[in-house]
Amino acid sequence: MKGSSALRVEGSSRMPSTGISRGVSVLDFVLRVMAFICTLGSAIAMGTANETLPFFTRFFRFRARFDDLPTLTFFVVANGIVSGYLVLSLPISIFHIMRSSAKNSRIVLMIFDTIMLGLLVAGASSSAAIVYLAHKGNMKTNWFPICQQFNSFCERISGSLIGSYGGAVLLIVIILLAGIALSRR
Amino acid sequence: MKGSSALRVEGSSRMPSTGISRGVSVLDFVLRVMAFICTLGSAIAMGTANETLPFFTRFFRFRARFDDLPTLTFFVVANGIVSGYLVLSLPISIFHIMRSSAKNSRIVLMIFDTIMLGLLVAGASSSAAIVYLAHKGNMKTNWFPICQQFNSFCERISGSLIGSYGGAVLLIVIILLAGIALSRR
Numbered sequence: 001m002k003g004s005s006a007l008r009v010e011g012s013s014r015m016p017s018t019g020i021s022r023g024v025s026v027l028d029f030v031l032r033v034m035a036f037i038c039t040l041g042s043a044i045a046m047g048t049a050n051e052t053l054p055f056f057t058r059f060f061r062f063r064a065r066f067d068d069l070p071t072l073t074f075f076v077v078a079n080g081i082v083s084g085y086l087v088l089s090l091p092i093s094i095f096h097i098m099r100s101s102a103k104n105s106r107i108v109l110m111i112f113d114t115i116m117l118g119l120l121v122a123g124a125s126s127s128a129a130i131v132y133l134a135h136k137g138n139m140k141t142n143w144f145p146i147c148q149q150f151n152s153f154c155e156r157i158s159g160s161l162i163g164s165y166g167g168a169v170l171l172i173v174i175i176l177l178a179g180i181a182l183s184r185r
Numbered sequence: 186m187k188g189s190s191a192l193r194v195e196g197s198s199r200m201p202s203t204g205i206s207r208g209v210s211v212l213d214f215v216l217r218v219m220a221f222i223c224t225l226g227s228a229i230a231m232g233t234a235n236e237t238l239p240f241f242t243r244f245f246r247f248r249a250r251f252d253d254l255p256t257l258t259f260f261v262v263a264n265g266i267v268s269g270y271l272v273l274s275l276p277i278s279i280f281h282i283m284r285s286s287a288k289n290s291r292i293v294l295m296i297f298d299t300i301m302l303g304l305l306v307a308g309a310s311s312s313a314a315i316v317y318l319a320h321k322g323n324m325k326t327n328w329f330p331i332c333q334q335f336n337s338f339c340e341r342i343s344g345s346l347i348g349s350y351g352g353a354v355l356l357i358v359i360i361l362l363a364g365i366a367l368s369r370r
Contacts, residue, residue: 121302
């Protein structure tokens with residue numbers, strides 16, 4: 001057992017590409033954890049966004065929740081799916097740290113990363129379009145801004161976009177690392 | 186033991202892997218041309234979308250153009266950028282057909298593909314959110330649907346999303362092919 005590990009260390013010092021590949025795998029793991037935190041934080045921040053205005057009539061309370069806008073519901077679902085995927089991908093990432101030469105599992109992970117990137121960007125961008133509309137409105141179509149009334153709600157839904165876009169950037173770097181690791185066998 | 190068997194497998198598969206790699210490169214080229222047609226078609230379809238209603242008052246004409254909604258302008262710009270990038274990437278794709286063993290250029294192309302995928306999905310998804318709003322409206326925020334009035338305009342902007350999403354799917358396949366080509370040197 002000890003002998004084989006010594007052999008492996010000797011092997012890695014002889015071929016620097018294995019060392020680089022292991023460094024890439026460790027960085028991949030760290031970035032996945034960061035992306036998980038970003039997307040989960042975004043999902044929670046958006047999912048708990050609601051504001052009730054202090055004035056109300058006899059029949060109506062002025063209240064804004066994230067699920068009043070279907071796009072924001074999609075944002076929460078998309079971020080939830082991506083963060084769940086990122087947790088599930090962590091064991092495979094650890095496997096890649098131990099076995100730097102793994103090839104097929106890297107390709108499979110890379111293609112899922114790409115699909116998840118698409119899902120994450122779709123959620124973040126569609127919500128950004130709606131958040132922009134909530135802030136600025138559109139006079140041509142008579143869609144009036146709602147952020148004058150629901151100020152803290154708007155701040156919350158705007159802020160939760162940041163984590164999602166941060167997660168998307170991290171996923172792009174993760175895909176780049178997968179490409180580098182695949183080319184360095 | 187395992188290392189030597191892996192070496193033997195790699196050695197025996199070296200001859201046919203060049204052929205597979207060339208096939209992958211040719212497929213990459215074809216998919217790029219298809220994705221270019223999709224994104225350019227989307228950009229043109231959206232960019233030429235406008236409708237003037239047959240009735241008007243003395244001071245006002247009822248007219249809908251894609252640049253009345255800033256998100257749709259972003260859609261046209263994003264699709265234009267991605268289709269321009271795809272044209273520029275074609276010579277590199279041809280270079281990959283001729284030299285299947287190219288490595289660094291594949292990684293560079295892959296990372297740009299990933300960024301362009303993000304841009305394309307961002308444009309398509311934000312526009313989809315706005316198109317959905319134009320169709321259905323949102324009663325909670327008093328955003329009324331505009332598609333009852335501008336029927337053909339709405340059909341046009343809905344249809345132009347298809348090409349953009351098609352281009353995104355093609356780009357995901359292109360990134361997958363890059364991963365396969367990188368692993369098969």
